[in-house]
Amino acid sequence: MSGDLKWNKIMGACLGTAFAILVVQQVSSAVYHTKAPEKMGYFVDAPDEAAGAAEVVLPIDWGTVLPTADVAAGQAAFARCVACHTVNAGGATGTGPNLHGV
Ligand code: HEC
Structure with missing residues (x-):
């Protein structure tokens, strides 16, 4: 069969x-x-905080930061945000929301 x-x-x-x-x-x-690697893991060469790395003081002291601020640099940096955001009052919502007053 x-x-x-x-x-x-x-x-x-x-x-x-x-x-x-x-x-x-x-x-x-x-x-x-x-x-197999001799030592497991991946070494990240970051500064050791215990070894006296500069401390970031929060909140930021705006009185010293603002006088040195560069408006033109900020406008240049915001150029890439304009692809999705508008900043004029009542501006249209694009990919991102209107950022007037933010
Ligand atoms: C690719 C598009 C895109 C780009 C580029 C972009 N955003 Fe956005 N952004 C969005 C979207 C979408 C939201 C809304 C996210 C949500 O509500 O979860 C948003 C939300 C925000 C918000 C919060 C607004 C609110 O009222 O809650 C801020 C502030 C903001 N973006 C700032 C920026 C800045 C500053 C840049 C440039 C450095 C930038 N965005 C670039 C798409 C974008």
Whole structure:
């Protein structure tokens, strides 16, 4: 009967697939060697806060900051914001909301 070998074929296909996967694993691990790093993790070269890094004083002292502020630099920086925001009173809402008075 033709159905007799049906399960043999299915099992054979499964075994063949599993064998092929094992062969690929063995061959690839023989070709590509992976070495565990000596020290795990990624070193970030950030200044040590305990070693006397400059402290940021909050809140900002506007009395000393504002006289040195550069309006032209601010306008230049805001140029990229104009793509989404308007600043005129009652201005249209684009991608971002109108920022009049913000
Ligand atoms: C790609 C578009 C886009 C750009 C560019 C953009 N924004 Fe926005 N902005 C938005 C959107 C959208 C919102 C609303 C976000 C929300 O309500 O969750 C928003 C919200 C804001 C708000 C809050 C407004 C409110 O009333 O809550 C401020 C302030 C703001 N943006 C400032 C800026 C500044 C300053 C820049 C430039 C440095 C900038 N945005 C650039 C899209 C943009």
